Amino acid sequence: MKKLVSFVIPCYRSEATLPGVIKEIKEKMDRMEEYDYEVILVNDCSPDETFDTIKRLCRENKNMTGIDLARNFGQHSALMAGFHHTKGDIVVCLDDDGQTPADEVDRLLEGIKKGADVVYAQYSNKHHSGFRNWGSHVNEVMTRIMLGKPKDLYISSYFAAKRFVVDEMMRYENAFPYVIGLVLRTTKNIINVEVNHRERQAGASGYTLGKLLGLWFNGFTAFSVKPLRIATASGAVFAVAGFLYGIYTIIKKIFINPPGLVTGFSALMAMIVFIGGMLMLMVGLTGEYVGRTYISMNNSPQYVIREITGAESDEKQAGDN
Structure with a gap:
């Protein structure tokens, strides 16, 4: 019996890059006969035409679901929104800009097959800006000090996790999710696999100093004293x-x-x-x-969904009929 892999992709200013990412996922997964797959695209209130692109992709691919958030909640809240709409035995998270190679997802899935609960992609050569690399380095040091991350474990936005890990993460309902903290408090059976890292295909990173500071505060005040x-x-x-x-x-x-x-x-x-x-x-x-x-x-929400399109919307309409 085939295992179902759920891809969760938070999207922001990615109308130009998203079609290429989806094409790469489709071509790769069609060659991997032991897996079925679905794709959950979460638009984090992008100011461009990203959600129109998502709706078009959902019309062209019946195994895709698009989620439009009512305002910009941040990458980690967008991931949490996507997690709640996955059905897969394995959940894979990656970026929408094409820098994380979707055609190397087999390396992450192989790590899961060998027994790891979570597999993070590790890059030998990163193609981020100097500011983004500095932010990643600070985040690396802080997660090690504040959250007890093992020194030899590399954390990235491209990772695969077993179903039970995602189910445990979804139990967190507070307004300030921090996916790294949720993973580290769920399991220690985490490994790295080497993958390539590409140049950004279009646009610029949405991370600013303010967003990075907000992300760090989320993690260190929500998951550590x-x-x-x-x-x-x-x-x-x-x-x-x-x-x-x-x-x-x-x-x-x-x-x-x-x-x-x-x-x-x-x-x-x-x-x-x-x-x-x-x-x-x-x-x-x-x-x-x-x-x-x-x-x-005060039950401030992690995210608010304005609209759902694609496979899940079609299933709901069929159920109502």
Whole structure:
């Protein structure tokens, strides 16, 4: 019996690149006789004609479903929306810009066949911009420190996961999903396979510094309390440093500086400004946790679907009739 593979592709400004990605998936999967496949395309409120392209592709391919989100929720929320509409035994996630090679999906599926729960693509040579590579490096360090990611595990947007992993991820219903954190808390049976990485076919990356910062905050405040522990430890260090500095000031005043001489004003002000800034940073971090808890308690949605087209829409209409 054939296994069903579900491809989930979050889409943003990809009207020019998406048809090529779908063609590549189709050509590859048609040669892999042991698998059937479906494709879930999630338009993250792209301002161009991406959803029109998705609707056309769904008309041309009966095993595709298009989902149009009501506003821009971000890549990870778009992935979660796609997960809830998959039926496959294996779920494969990849980008819409053609940089992740869909024709090498067999390498990921082979890793799953050998027993891994999740298989991430690893690139020997990446063709991202310098800014994107810097963001990936920072994300690599932070996930290792905050989420306990193994040092030798490479995380990318191109990965395959077994059904039970995706089902567990879908149990997370809060407003700030972070797919990497969900994977790491579900299983440790994760491997890498080497694949190629291509030049971007068209357009530019949708990731900005603001989006990267927002993504990091999502992961580290939703899946780790280490930032709070770091803030507590930093407070203890500064308290001890302040106490020792106070003793040093008294000794210096009595035994070194003559009476009546006012010294150290600049150093004192610098210390006050620095410690004040650290305190504000820690208060802000605590507020971030509290605010996200408040938003989650108010049932803020991960995503809102405006429209569904393609295979799932046709099945629903057939059921209604």
